[in-house]
Amino acid sequence: xxxxxxxxxxxxxxxxxxxxxxxxxxxxxxxxxxxxxxxxxxxxxxxxxxxxxxxxxxxxxxxxxxxxxxxxxxxxxxxxxxxxxxxxxxxxxxxxxxxxxxxxxxxxxxxxxxxxxxxxxxxxxxxxxxxxxxxxxxxxxxxxxxxxxxxxxxxxxxxxxxxxxxxxxxxxxxxxxxxxxxxxxxxxxxxxxxxxxxxxxxxxxxxxxxxxxxxxxxxxxxxxxxxxxxxxxxxxxxxxxxxxxxxxxxxxxxxxxxxxxxxxxxxxxxxxxxxxxxxxxxxxxxxxxxxxxxxxxxxxxxxxxxxxxxxxxxxxxxxxxxxxxxxxxxxxxxxxxxxxxxxxxxxxxxxxxxxxxxxxxxxxxxxxxxxxxxxxxxxxxxxxxxxxxxxxxxxxxxxxxxxxxxxxxxxxxxxxxxxxxxx
Numbered sequence: 001x002x003x004x005x006x007x008x009x010x011x012x013x014x015x016x017x018x019x020x021x022x023x024x025x026x027x028x029x030x031x032x033x034x035x036x037x038x039x040x041x042x043x044x045x046x047x048x049x050x051x052x053x054x055x056x057x058x059x060x061x062x063x064x065x066x067x068x069x070x071x072x073x074x075x076x077x078x079x080x081x082x083x084x085x086x087x088x089x090x091x092x093x094x095x096x097x098x099x100x101x102x103x104x105x106x107x108x109x110x111x112x113x114x115x116x117x118x119x120x121x122x123x124x125x126x127x128x129x130x131x132x133x134x135x136x137x138x139x140x141x142x143x144x145x146x147x148x149x150x151x152x153x154x155x156x157x158x159x160x161x162x163x164x165x166x167x168x169x170x171x172x173x174x175x176x177x178x179x180x181x182x183x184x185x186x187x188x189x190x191x192x193x194x195x196x197x198x199x200x201x202x203x204x205x206x207x208x209x210x211x212x213x214x215x216x217x218x219x220x221x222x223x224x225x226x227x228x229x230x231x232x233x234x235x236x237x238x239x240x241x242x243x244x245x246x247x248x249x250x251x252x253x254x255x256x257x258x259x260x261x262x263x264x265x266x267x268x269x270x271x272x273x274x275x276x277x278x279x280x281x282x283x284x285x286x287x288x289x290x291x292x293x294x295x296x297x298x299x300x301x302x303x304x305x306x307x308x309x310x311x312x313x314x315x316x317x318x319x320x321x322x323x324x325x326x327x328x329x330x331x332x333x334x335x336x337x338x339x340x341x342x343x344x345x346x347x348x349x350x351x352x353x354x355x356x357x358x359x360x361x362x363x364x365x366x367x368x369x370x371x372x373x374x375x376x377x378x379x380x381x382x383x384x385x386x387x388x389x390x391x392x393x394x395x396x397x398x399x400x401x402x403x404x405x406x407x408x409x410x411x412x413x414x415x416x417x418x419x420x421x422x423x
Contacts, residue, residue: 043358045344053111
């Protein structure tokens with residue numbers, strides 16, 4: 001079987017092909033793509049030092065870097081396509097065409113940042129930020145799909161879950177800011193009880209459906225070395241140097257279904273119990289650190305990100321659908337932790353235009369020794385960004401650069417258009 005990946009997004013994600021395996025989108029727009037054009041264009045290398053509303057996800061401490069309020073609205077469309085050509089065999093899958101999966105991610109993004117200092121009796125800076133992303137242009141907040149497949153599925157691509165972050169930041173000391181965010185996902189539960197006959201005709205049905213929020217923490221700290229160690233107005237070599245550290249706790253979106261069926265004369269009370277507990281998405285523990293330097297029109301930064309994907313094996317063992325990925329007859333999948341280095345730069349041409357670019361290197365969290373899978377082992381991310389603004393508003397656009405092809409894996413990526421308007 002030969003595999004090819006095509007997409008229009010500045011992302012790094014592996015595909016998976018395996019018999020009778022179920023996987024959803026193990027990611028969110030923040031880890032897979034980038035929340036705002038700034039994050040996507042710099043390959044998330046400068047996201048730790050972005051004072052826009054996406055800071056609630058990458059580094060909430062940086063909300064305190066800019067006291068101005070902000071209201072952001074935008075659309076993101078990321079289109080990807082997974083193809084596979086069967087080479088035959090004893091049990092070759094039967095399919096129409098070579099397109100296995102084609103499910104674009106289409107998010108409506110809304111963000112807000114405000115200064116709450118005036119609402120308190122203390123003259124101490126306090127900032128609040130909110131970032132919301134809803135799939136299918138605002139129509140899907142809790143949609144999910146989890147199923148077995150003999151044709152292969154994306155590991156990180158595809159539909160992304162509800163993206164909701166609420167965070168705040170304050171100044172701890174001169175040049176040192178701290179922040180925290182509540183990352184909110186939804187866990188759904190459904191209970192069904194019914195009496196039925198062998199023909200499937202039901203009566204005495206009872207159905208209860210509920211959804212509750214699951215809150216996971218995000219912490220960040222930022223240090224401006226010039227502001228901390230240099231006197232105000234002094235020409236100090238620390239000026240322009242910043243470091244940041246952020247931790248994002250793991251989060252997931254899952255659904256639990258409990259069904260109870262009674263068939264008079266065949267299955268008596270309490271009936272046949274059916275229980276399904278499945279994940280639709282999973283984001284691992286992520287620890288990231290970075291350094292940023294600004295001089296004149298230039299702004300450059302590097303960051304390193306550690307993602308704990310190995311914990312996903314335990315999550316799959318508790319999943320009644322995806323447990324076969326780690327305990328299946330066709331073999332066991334193994335996941336490993338990955339380290340992603342990133343580098344990004346920004347050059348301000350003038351008061352109207354700014355150019356941004358970024359590069360990152362990622363290795364698939366799928367262990368290559370797992371049987372029956374074809375992980376994308378190595379991938380590069382690259383993007384450019386042009387930003388224009390007028391007094392009172394700004395518009396960010398990410399144009400599509402030429403496609404980049406990896407000869408070793410035969411896939412290519414380009415960048416999708418995305419806009420962010422700030423009144």
